[in-house]
Amino acid sequence: MRKLLYRTEEETVVYDNVLEGLYSLYKTYILDLEKEFMYYHFYKPLLTSGDFLSKPMILLLGQYSTGKTTFIKHLIEKEYCGMRIGPEPTTDKFVAVMYNEKEQLIPGNALVSDITKPFSQLESFGNSFLSKLECSNTSSEVLKSVTIIDTPGVLSGIKQISRGYDFEKVIYWFAQRVDLILLIFDAHKLDISDEFRRCIQAIKGQDSKIRIILNKADTINTQQLMRVYGSLMWSLGIVINTPEVNRVYIGSFWDKKLMHDENRTIFEEEASDLYKEISKIPRNSTMVRLNDFIKRCRTLKVHIYLLTHLRKKLPFFKKFLNKRKIVNSLEKIYEEVSKDYNLPLGDFPPVQFMKEKLLDMDWMRIPKLETKKIDRINKVLNTHIPQLLEMIPKESVTVEVSRFENQEGTIVENKLTPFLELTSGEIPLWVKQKYLLSPIDTSKYSDDFYKLGPDDFGKLSGEQVKQDLIKSKLPSAVLHKIWNLADITEDGYLDLFEYSLARHFIEMKIEGFDLPAKVPKDIIK
Template sequence: MSSSADLKADSPISLPQPNGTSEFEVASLKNPEYVRKFDRVIDDLQDVYSHKIRPLEKAYNYEHFSSSAPLGNDDIAARPLVLLIGQYSTGKTTFINSLLKKSYPNSHIGVEPTTDRFVAVMDNPTERIIPGNAAAVSSNLPFKGLDKFGQAFLSRFQVSQTPSPVLQNFTIVDTPGILSGDKQRDRGYDYTSVIEWFAERADLVLLLFDSHKLDISNELKAAIHALKGHEEKVRVVLNKSDMVSQQQLMRVYGALMWSLGKVVHTPEVMRVYLVSIWLERPPNAFDDCRSLLESEKKDLLTDLQQLPINAAIRKVNEIVKRARLARVHALIMAHLREQMPSFYGKAAALKQLSDNLPREFKAVSKKYRLPMGDFPDVEKFKEALIGMRFEQFGALNEKLLLASDQALGTDLPKLLQRLPHHSSFTGTTARPEVDSDEEEHSSEERPLKRGLSRVGTRSRYAPVKPERDVSAIIYNIVLFTLVLFFATVVGGGIAMKMGWVDGMGPLIEFLKP
């Protein structure tokens, strides 16, 4: 079989096949042993999420404050997903169609160049196209949460299914091509929110650029900002790199990194692939850096090839991130509830708390020793508070919080240890903070000392100052007594003047001046 160095530039790209028993063959969705391990881990992951994390999200209305819809079993068990984002003419559709034509030459389903449609390309024994409305309600497809974006979006979304060995390992989602400059029109739906929805579920995000069009439009900038929190998934692809000379390519690369540096605020340099993907190579293409482009293309295809290896690891990583954010959200909501009065003035108190959210966030961070990086965006959280009622603020539920702690500290790390190649996991730390009176243990021996039941030690979620509740009760009793007394005096005086209480003898004498 030919190596990637022997591939023609005008031929469809192909995934390099390993010789012998390689890491990809051992840890692949085509390998029966790996599939069994993968399925068992996914089943347990679904169980951990539904029983220990989802109840916490539901109790504190987490999805109202986050763009994340509740995860279903189909979302957790779905194939790895590759999200393609780029401006028009960057070659996204050529990339997909090249994969399809190479793996299944007789396939008639491809992706047409478009500026207004999301297309999910999936493997299926028979070719068919599923409209967006049907895909959003199908129990066999991981797109149920998309119906919240409305009919305007669903009419511009479809699932294209075709037999493809490549697509047996992952699903590709092609996004609408973004017009350069400010030419984009109103799409009728929230484009960046849709991008954020797919980015949360994607295992790899390919951000494509054209070597002749490096400008970043406002809509593309908003789409890149929607990837915040998922930077580890993002890879930049500079396509059509053979349309410039080697010297010009060096300048184009520098200009691209400078443009991205103003948009992507991350301390790490993003991986950029210099490739040239054509269904038919143009005659004016340059050949002076052909070996470099072939090596870069091979690296890109290796990234795609290794998706099945890291799929389960990424799923656990996403559940860990979601659990940490839901846990912080629950503590924020409980804290805000504690700051509001018990009887009246709740609306005014909530308005005051909303105006001072940074201060309240810092108070929660200090009280529970939480990193500020896990706290939500202040403006988005403030916007979500509009229209909230006091009853929607859940009180502190220690049982739910300790269950999420157990999932973060024990259950999810154990799932990682059961996966092949789990040592490559570099995601969010799964171990929550321990109490100061607990000894540190390595995560290998005991990830979390605290369980759901603790004997002889006060829980970290117990009120720090319980006397505050007693003083509030005394205050309310005194207030109620004074109100009752004055109501009796005033009411009695009015009744006496009106002559309604002639037979009340001693009370009248007492009230007379």
Template sequence: MYFEKMLPLEQKYLYDELITPSLRRGDFDAKPMVLLLGQFSTGKTSFVRYLTKKNYPGIRIGPEPTTDKFIAIMYGEDERIIPGNALSLDLDKPFTFASNLGNGFLTKFEASFTPSEILKTLTFIDTPGILSGEKQRLREYDFPECAKWFANNSDMIILIFDGFKLDISDEVKEVIKALHGNSHKIKLVLNKADQLTSQQLLKVYGSLMWSLGKIIDTPENIRVYIGSFWEQPYKNSENEKFFISEERELIEDLHNLPKNSILRKISELVKRAKFLKSHIFTLEFLRNQIPTFGREKKQQQLCENIRDVFEEISKIRKFPITDFPSPSCYGKSLWEKDWNRMPPLNERVVQLLDEILTRDLPNFMSMVSPELMDVNLNEIDNPFDETDNLEWTIPQEFRDQMRRIWNDLSPNGEPLGGGQLKNKMMETGATRDQLKLIWKLVDLDKTGKLDEDLFILAMYLSKEAAMGNVPNDGPLPALLIPPSRRLQ
């Protein structure tokens, strides 16, 4: 569907030049990626070795900055290293984008292949330690920009901190800010915790969360895994059981990534299709604004005020403003292009865009992940099945967070109305129009009140809408419906 319908439209309407490069086969076939970020010597490389249970080609571990490259650790029967320039040309790998980050990055990027069991389903991205001051700026590439691309295309982002290095420098803040829009993927690892007493650990944890709370833009609590992720015995064994439990939960969360990855890819494809639609209508709007004389001046004015252009198109076409790309990046890219290359919009293109969003993408979801559409629906039809055992597509960690919030809002467990839940839902960042639609979708009883499970569903859809994944105005997919409601 993408290569037959969306890609030709992207190329015709300069989407790949103005917004983001075209997708390749490797982008669809890629295993879930786990991005590791942190200051130097916090244990990122040791963390990968601990999980893969072996050294991989090119590994270097030491107390000073050792990893000076972005390294994709991938599965391979034969151990080998492929340099960045070759990776950027391999259409079967999800790294063709790398050429856009410049030759300075390509010389500091490579893939390391090794036969490790966990790498059969995951790819780890080890990164250079974030440096302080001038050393960070002397790198031959834009570190935050590179981290941003990997973050956008990763399924999990792990920020690793050393209990003895809690200084969050300006450079660390800059990298974390580059993760904007991906806060739902972020997990924290407080490493080398075995070197701390319980009292010290409590203080370090509190200090870390207080510092990060001012930087990471999320209303939710971020999961923190506390332990010592390397092969050596614990130096302080008083928290050994706790560390082992944390490790198990981390491993379990990593093993769950593949089944959630397909949903993320579909979500990203839906977002891409919405961006494409708004982009095509934006080009048509701009073409109609250019006069016969004074073209360059008018073009500059439109680029400088592209945010206003988006808002006007949003009102005319009834598009959510979240369906438009970043105004600052878009305006700059637009100014550099020859506007004479902008093709006119025709009715067939409008029909094709509607087909993609209303028919092809839903069909694509059922085709690439039939178990989400068929297996559980069959189970739902059986009144003797245990509904609690049916998988709910909302992540367990998010559910747990929302249940804690619900317990504060409704200590007696009574359903709550819109007036009582309005502020909490607005904290997600979704617009009023989006929240209005979401309330309509989740108020299954049509009573104007939500119980605990419906509240969790409402918060999940609100959070997704704030990130650009606005639900359709129609029946909810089967696996979004709370299991307790599927037999009603």
């Protein structure tokens, strides 16, 4: 259904959404100019529909066994197709975890052939890399709004070996395109290996996207946690050379019992902040891509003026000698072009980078400057982009984003959290028979219920029940899901049966089994 409409002096424009509008502008006005002036030789490759219309992405980076894959399982509440977890380096591939009702693995070569996905440019890294790339189609509510990139564990010390492809360049490629980068550290392994150091340096320039997670923090006590946090910040200060402080989230992002329960409140608040950060990504994605598109257009405009200016300076005879001489005076030429065409010097690429690229190309292939070509870029920047900016607040909020907007964190209260909606996998039959196929015996829990002091209506408030449930030492995220299952009436209170239901599910989880997606009819009297 068509939703967005605006008018220019020459035409009436109608799009389904802002991102479709951006893609249409790129194909109509920009793509041919990028090809003609060899933009891809100097900067980024040509864009496809997948670069505009795909879901926002989150990149996970960390040394092996820091909990990257387990974090994804915790986030989407199920194992993704092809997932492996272990203390050794188990994830040996780049895995794009994407939403699809039909769960399957797609190998790298097939993935890059699909231009509707944003990975087609990875083909340039060759078969050695593509054999280590795959897409995991997984059915999860969270994945309806974001795509998560799981990465191989970064090796440490003498364990580093050749991977057969340029690992840092692949990381750089993803870092440029994702919306959020999560650097995950294990509270017991804070050393930053040479390879991890190079990875962090490869994502330099993407500082606004970087967030840091200190994982498995429940395995140490409060005093140790203070020391570990200080050590982590000191180590990062050496590697990440920036005056700004990166946000560090402290917690244990798994479903196991907390070993040290004293920091539960901190873990709750930190997890809540992280989930809110992730929940903003789909809402901000359109503006981020619009901003990147504007930067690309401005860079292309400078690129065209610069190349055509250099072409005019190159005489037909003694081309090679004059070419090197001109390149060596590139700083002066930058100033000339900036002054002649009223372009800010901040839009020009680094001089050394440009020198290397210019010496490696045939200047005779540079087309002549035509005003109408620059006018096409100006029309996009001055006419179409302002109209699209006005359309963003009017654009309909998608179902996926609305699911995130009720996120309230992970406290054990009756606050619906669709972000943590249960999507667990199949439960074994014998577990069903023990926990899900027979009515609950409320007499087993009645003494504990009445000790908590129910009101005149025979119900306990969320605050009363919270203090009782946290004795299980299960993470607050798990207890939150148990509350949402147990509160059948959705009134924010638990009666005896609902309280018994909550205790029943706690026992089930402590024994290591996944919770059901909804309360089975067989256990309700």
